[in-house]
Amino acid sequence: MTTKGRKDTFEEPRNFLITGGAGFIGSHLCELLLSRGHSVVALDDLSTGSTANIKALSNHQEFRLVEGSIVEESIVTPLVEEVDVVVHLAAAVGVRLIVEQPVQTLESNVLGTFQVLKAARIHGKKVLLASSSEVYGEGTRVPFSEDDRVVLGPTSRNRWAYAASKMLDEFLALAYCREFGTPVVVFRLFNTVGPRQTGEYGMVLPRFVAQALRSEDLTVHGDGTQTRSFCDVRDAVRAISGLAETAEAVGRVFNIGGTEEITILELAQRVTRQLASSSKPVLVPYSQVYGPDFDDMLRRQPDLSRIRATLGWEARISLEETIDALSESIRQSQQGRS
Ligand code: UDP
Numbered sequence: 001m002t003t004k005g006r007k008d009t010f011e012e013p014r015n016f017l018i019t020g021g022a023g024f025i026g027s028h029l030c031e032l033l034l035s036r037g038h039s040v041v042a043l044d045d046l047s048t049g050s051t052a053n054i055k056a057l058s059n060h061q062e063f064r065l066v067e068g069s070i071v072e073e074s075i076v077t078p079l080v081e082e083v084d085v086v087v088h089l090a091a092a093v094g095v096r097l098i099v100e101q102p103v104q105t106l107e108s109n110v111l112g113t114f115q116v117l118k119a120a121r122i123h124g125k126k127v128l129l130a131s132s133s134e135v136y137g138e139g140t141r142v143p144f145s146e147d148d149r150v151v152l153g154p155t156s157r158n159r160w161a162y163a164a165s166k167m168l169d170e171f172l173a174l175a176y177c178r179e180f181g182t183p184v185v186v187f188r189l190f191n192t193v194g195p196r197q198t199g200e201y202g203m204v205l206p207r208f209v210a211q212a213l214r215s216e217d218l219t220v221h222g223d224g225t226q227t228r229s230f231c232d233v234r235d236a237v238r239a240i241s242g243l244a245e246t247a248e249a250v251g252r253v254f255n256i257g258g259t260e261e262i263t264i265l266e267l268a269q270r271v272t273r274q275l276a277s278s279s280k281p282v283l284v285p286y287s288q289v290y291g292p293d294f295d296d297m298l299r300r301q302p303d304l305s306r307i308r309a310t311l312g313w314e315a316r317i318s319l320e321e322t323i324d325a326l327s328e329s330i331r332q333s334q335q336g337r338s
Contacts, residue, residue: 013037015083016244019070019116020090022049024197025130025189027057029087029237034060036241043079045069048093052333053196070112073119080119085244087128088116091166094201098162099290109165117176117184126183128244129173133190133257133300134163142261145303146188146253153295160295170253177251185249187240190257190302194233194322195329205230208268209327212277213334220281221289222296224265229301231258232317232325242311249310257302258315274323 016033020026021042026049030040039062042054046067057063068075070090080086090112092098092105113129120127136144137152137160150167153160176182199207211218239256243249262270268281286294307313 013039014085015039015041017041017043017079017083017086019043019086019088019112020049020130022046022051022054022065023089023093024049024053024194025192025233025236026089027053027196028194028233029089029240030054030057030063032234032237032241034062038062040064041066041079041083043068043070043075044090048097048201052336069108071108071115073115076115077119077122080116080125081123083125085126085128086116086120087130087240087244088113089130091130092162094203095159095162095290096202099158099294102158102161106161106165109162110168113169113172117172117182120184121176121180121182124182126185126244126250127173127176128185128187128240129169130240131166131170131186131188131253132162133188133255133302135167135170135188136297136300137163138295138297140299142299143301143303144255146255146306157293157295159290174251174253183250185243185251186253187243188253188255188302189231189236190255190300191228191230192233192236192256193230193326194317195325197233197326197329198333204228204264204267205271205323206326206330208271209275209323210330212271212275212279213327213330215278217282218268218272218279219284219289220265220268221284222264222286224268224281224283225263225298226296227261227263227299227301228267229258229261230267230319230322231256231315232322235315235317239307239311239313242313243307246311252306252310254307254310255302255304256307257304258319259304260319261299261301262319270319271323274320275327
């Protein structure tokens with residue numbers, strides 16, 4: 001990997017704790033770190049993560065899964081003590097879950113991060129905190145840059161609970177770094193997609209691919225003119241591992257995302273064309289999916305100059321390749337179930 005920044009002492013294998021390690025992104029990160037010779041403990045409560053995601057790793061000598069909750073101090077603290085670096089990915093997943101279970105979302109996002117940081121401070125460990133492009137809220141100045149000002153929707157609309165909880169996580173992490181010298185790095189993921197992702201929590205690409213494979217209508221929310229920039233999970237985890245290794249990243253916030261901006265309607269058309277599916281896009285009002293008073297983000301595109309300048313990182317995998325890999329993984333999991 002091209003790493004321009006000053007490197008930490010990562011020529012030696014390290015011990016990592018990946019919270020949410022059995023999740024979609026976590027499992028890819030575990031895989032990458034193991035392939036680079038590191039040891040990995042994954043902590044996951046298997047609520048949205050699954051053992052199927054880490055099946056290929058289960059016999060790896062340097063891998064271990066601990067099933068437990070990120071909010072339990074008695075579980076988190078000894079694991080943090082055991083490792084060199086923590087990548088804190090565990091969080092509530094997907095807009096749908098957030099709208100339906102706001103209490104659980106807020107509790108696990110905020111209390112989980114607090115436990116990780118407290119333990120990291122006590123034991124002097126490095127923490128990489130996963131945040132989200134949700135924190136850009138209703139931002140209209142596209143692309144979104146890490147130090148942009150932010151406008152969130154009102155507290156009466158559940159969707160913004162996720163953004164607010166992730167902002168609080170970021171404030172906490174940066175405060176631990178400033179006040180106690182805990183080495184932290186914050187990264188904001190933008191629409192991460194790829195193999196092993198499930199549509200169960202509302203994410204658009206796996207839903208469209210599964211619908212196209214079943215020759216069902218593709219459910220486009222709203223008028224489909226809202227845009228997103230998708231980034232393949234295999235590129236995203238390469239960026240996360242690069243940030244873990246780069247001393248210059250400490251105390252800072254980084255966007256991780258793709259460069260191509262695409263409307264959701266175009267995405268639906270791209271999926272059906274590429275998979276040669278007879279499915280058609282249909283427009284579904286937001287109120288039908290998320291209930292009344294739902295705010296969507298109209299555009300969401302990352303400014304990637306900071307991560308480029310610090311790591312020399314670029315996403316390499318095209319949306320086309322991602323759609324192929326995702327459809328293959330959805331086919332396999334459907335076969336596994338039947
Ligand atoms: N979306 C859609 N159909 C679906 C699922 C999602 O049109 O079946 C839309 C969703 O309303 C949003 C975009 O696709 O405008 C991206 O949704 P996702 O939940 O994947 O990510 P996020 O909203 O966090 O960007």
